[in-house]
Amino acid sequence: MAAVFYTPRRSMRGIFFMYAYASQLFLTGVRMCEQTRLEAGGVTGAAAGKCSERAQLDGAPHVMTTKVPPSSSALMHRVFVYGSLKRAQPNYPLITDSNNGKAELLATATTVQKYPLVIATQYNIPFLLNLPGQGHRVHGELYRVDEKMLKYLDWFENIPTMYQRTVVELEINELADVVDEELSPGNITEASVYSTTTYQPDWPSLPACQSYDSNGDHGLKFVLREDRNWASARRFPGGRGCCAE
Missing domain, CATH: 3.10.490.10 (Gamma-glutamyl cyclotransferase-like)
Structure with a gap:
């Protein structure tokens, strides 16, 4: 007689939520790292905010080209x-x-x-x-x-x-x-x-x-x-x- 494995529906739902939570933590970490990199490179304020928004949309860091302010x-x-x-x-x-x-x-x-x-x-x-x-x-x-x-x-x-x-x-x-x-x-x-x-x-x-x-x-x-x-x-x-x- 073949063995039958039964996984309760409640357990499958828990695994799904754990995966979603882990993914959210990963994306948050990427955004924080990107923001830190921007600030370390001297990009702050509105410029950093735009880069952060782009990272939130794509879920990955992006290099933003900014105009150099007049000397x-x-x-x-x-x-x-x-x-x-x-x-x-x-x-x-x-x-x-x-x-x-x-x-x-x-x-x-x-x-x-x-x-x-x-x-x-x-x-x-x-x-x-x-x-x-x-x-x-x-x-x-x-x-x-x-x-x-x-x-x-x-x-x-x-x-x-x-x-x-x-x-x-x-x-x-x-x-x-x-x-x-x-x-x-x-x-x-x-x-x-x-x-x-x-x-x-x-x-x-x-x-x-x-x-x-x-x-x-x-x-x-x-x-x-x-x-x-x-x-x-x-x-x-x-x-x-x-x-x-």
Whole structure:
């Protein structure tokens, strides 16, 4: 007589539920491992959430390709300085003061067009006249500055009363230590420059500089603000004199 094995229906149901429970644990483990991998790789927040949702749908880990966020340099501005803010010049400490914002030297550069760079007023301030085609190609320095520094420079140059911020074309000369893949010696780029809004009628006829130096052979040493007589001068908000440089 053949042996007959009888398995109760209740036992078969228990085996089924045990299998379903084990499968759910396995999928949960996969999702947790995937989430941990994403966080370890620096993908968090909404990006990690999307990957996790995909893993929950498919039950397996997936590699998600995300767009690289713009670098901080993309949120900054390029400014060309030609006067007292250059290295080794009287106001250079202002552009390196972190309280005013962030500034990074990118390169030395020369304007593509000629401009008159003259030294004027009793304080021997260098002024760039917005008269393209006159004077010389002006040598200076190209900086990358953040929004805070740009606002400080706008205030320092007393925009729009004394100076205006316009765009100038530059030829890159020598690169600094800061890496900018868009720049290389000899190529042409654009930057903001501060030029005078108004000037005296005789200023265009003054001797024009190619590269400003307060201690140059011209003998017109720059006068710092704290050494000036502001008795008859207009004032910046807060009491500082209005002559820009």
